[in-house]
Amino acid sequence: QVQLVESGGGLVQPGGSLRLSCSASGFSTYAMGWFRQAPGKEREFVAAISWSGGRTTYADSVKGRFTISRDNAKNTVYLQMNSLKPEDTAVYYCAARGRSWYPSQEESEYDYWGQGTQVTVSS
Numbered sequence: 001q002v003q004l005v006e007s008g009g010g011l012v013q014p015g016g017s018l019r020l021s022c023s024a025s026g027f028s029t030y031a032m033g034w035f036r037q038a039p040g041k042e043r044e045f046v047a048a049i050s051w052s053g054g055r056t057t058y059a060d061s062v063k064g065r066f067t068i069s070r071d072n073a074k075n076t077v078y079l080q081m082n083s084l085k086p087e088d089t090a091v092y093y094c095a096a097r098g099r100s101w102y103p104s105q106e107e108s109e110y111d112y113w114g115q116g117t118q119v120t121v122s123s
Contacts (some may be wrong), residue, residue: 022094
């Protein structure tokens with residue numbers, strides 16, 4: 001019954017914006033994060049948010065452009081992506097920690113993962 005479902009991906013021109021959503025069910029989310037994986041590359045950290053939403057952390061490559069937020073009443077996390085660049089092209093994965101509020105940047109510290117949503121930034 002544990003499930004994370006991402007949505008909002010698609011094709012966008014450089015400089016454009018997208019908002020990704022991740023809806024969770026079947027478990028307590030605690031801290032949540034976003035990771036991404038480009039073709040032929042390792043999965044990398046993008047952003048994370050604490051259980052309360054009061055603390056966030058971002059990869060240097062997206063600081064100032066991406067914003068992570070959450071709505072605990074809906075058990076949903078969002079990633080607002082602005083000023084998108086071609087190098088942002090990747091499959092974006094939502095992840096949730098099962099037992100901690102801390103917004104870790106480490107993939108190994110997340111317990112649940114979504115199926116991913118494709119983001120393509122191209123002219």
